[in-house]
Amino acid sequence: MNRIKRIGLVAHDNRKKDLIEWVEWNYLILIHHHLICTGTTGKLIEEAIQQKLHVDEAERFSVRKLKSGPLGGDQQLGALIAGGEIDFLIFLWDPMQPQPHDVDVKALLRIAVLYNIPTACNRSTADFMISSSLMNEVYQPVLKDYADYIDRHLDQVYTSTL
Template identity: 65%
Template sequence: MTEIMKKKKRIALVAHDNRKKDMMEWVAYNWNELAQHSLVGTGTTGKLVEETIKQKCVENDAVPPEVTRLKSGPLGGDQQLGSMICEGLIDMVIFFWDPMQPQPHDVDVKALLRISVLYNIPTASNRSTADFLISSELFHKEYKPRIKDYSGYITRSIDME
């Protein structure tokens, strides 16, 4: 699967509770760049992103982008997002996770991050990295990521003896 990322990216925005304020500040600061793309958010983060972007667009007489809202992370939102990545429906993940707070759905978080790496999805886990991604010259261009060929893994023989 070698899909070309279009100019209009499909960007997932996720933040743990203790990082939601940071995410909303980042979204408010970068609203103009984000408004040119399709956004996906899990649970409360999706709701807050939608509200923040809409407010900024109204203040600046701009059209708000589509924001797809998934379930909350602990209720399956991380898994929904992982599935979207597997299906080629996500181009980038901005995930402000909290390294100091244990999460009840830690295995889902790890699985989501693993799938992001497996499918070579640009992933930011903090504000600095998100700033680098959004300011990259590739952010508003088509891009063809190189996806590792895992067909050998899928077609491997398994000795059942």
């Protein structure tokens, strides 16, 4: 991770207000980083931050907006994580509301854990992450070596499932 982080931001509908409040509280830090968001969340975040900035700053600031979560945005974020293009993730998901794209949500969280990127699923964790001294430092996360898994002999995998 470089000093300028690539931050994935996503929130379910019932948590968008929480994320926007968090972004407004932390916008002075966030404007120095690259923000990548799922669709609706990205529009709301961009509007919230631009309202706080001077005109010249607002013109230079933008949010990369992916598709809406249920339309593939969660999967796009997961692909960016797998490709090393997201440094950490703030994902305020709603544990009380069933999601029609719940498998995508679980897949996104799985990929974040697999690639060992810091992930906040609530505001308290997001507060700790953004206030960490590592936020503005170069940081190299330890990645698990999956070479044995990748290099396994497929004939052994195939015969063990028979």
